[in-house]
Amino acid sequence: MTRDIRIKMCGLTRLKDVDAAADAGAAYIGLNFFARSPRYLTLDAAREIAQAVPEGIAKVSLTVDADNATLDALTETVPLDMLQLHGSESAARVVEIKARYGLPVMKVVGIAEAADLTRLDTYAQVADQLLVDAKPPKGADRPGGNAVSFDWALIAGRRWSLPWMLAGGLTPQNVAEAVCATGARQVDVASGIEQAPGIKDADLMRAFVQAAQG
Numbered sequence: 001m002t003r004d005i006r007i008k009m010c011g012l013t014r015l016k017d018v019d020a021a022a023d024a025g026a027a028y029i030g031l032n033f034f035a036r037s038p039r040y041l042t043l044d045a046a047r048e049i050a051q052a053v054p055e056g057i058a059k060v061s062l063t064v065d066a067d068n069a070t071l072d073a074l075t076e077t078v079p080l081d082m083l084q085l086h087g088s089e090s091a092a093r094v095v096e097i098k099a100r101y102g103l104p105v106m107k108v109v110g111i112a113e114a115a116d117l118t119r120l121d122t123y124a125q126v127a128d129q130l131l132v133d134a135k136p137p138k139g140a141d142r143p144g145g146n147a148v149s150f151d152w153a154l155i156a157g158r159r160w161s162l163p164w165m166l167a168g169g170l171t172p173q174n175v176a177e178a179v180c181a182t183g184a185r186q187v188d189v190a191s192g193i194e195q196a197p198g199i200k201d202a203d204l205m206r207a208f209v210q211a212a213q214g
């Protein structure tokens with residue numbers, strides 16, 4: 001029996017990645033606007049990729065503590081279905097962004113230890129989805145996309161009143177175990193489906209979906 005797991009493939013940088021993600025069965029694709037990422041896209045490149053995404057696959061922007069001017073330009077240029085906030089945006093900022101852009105917001109919380117879990121409850125009050133990711137390692141120059149996992153036992157059996165995704169170091173090799181350990185119904189992956197930073201691999205994308213869905 002297969003598992004009904006929805007998959008977000010994050011950090012697509014080429015038009016052919018869209019076809020590969022759609023063929024593999026992605027439910028969401030992520031467009032990365034964090035300048036220090038190897039997956040960073042200019043607005044024009046992001047618009048071209050977003051316009052190629054088939055109906056039914058949600059297009060998600062990834063930003064880190066973006067100001068209104070940045071988000072204004074982004075939402076005016078790129079057709080989007082959801083905003084992923086991957087920085088230290090406050091709960092009040094989440095509320096403000098939801099109201100200003102009228103798009104669902106997915107707030108990311110980085111987890112390294114049990115004490116980090118309380119932030120999930122805070123954001124569950126205001127966000128439309130939660131993304132439970134690993135905290136970046138010390139010295140990392142980006143807050144995500146570091147191919148690092150956290151201890152999945154920390155959230156085993158935890159449920160929130162809104163949809164949530166598991167992220168952080170997921171690969172075709174470990175995603176089935178991650179899903180079983182956490183009960184996640186949605187997962188997000190960037191590095192684990194790449195042949196090089198920022199370069200997705202169609203075979204890995206297919207293998208990831210097959211492993212996640214069982």
Ligand SMILES: O=C(O)c1ccccc1N[C@@H]1O[C@H](COP(=O)(O)O)[C@@H](O)[C@H]1O
Pocket residue numbers: 010011030032034037038039062064086133142143144145146147148167168169170188189190191192
């Ligand atoms: O992918 C990036 O480069 C990135 C940069 C800044 C913030 C977040 C980023 N990616 C997100 O991080 C998670 C985990 O990535 P990985 O699978 O461990 O590589 C991923 O869900 C992206 O949404």
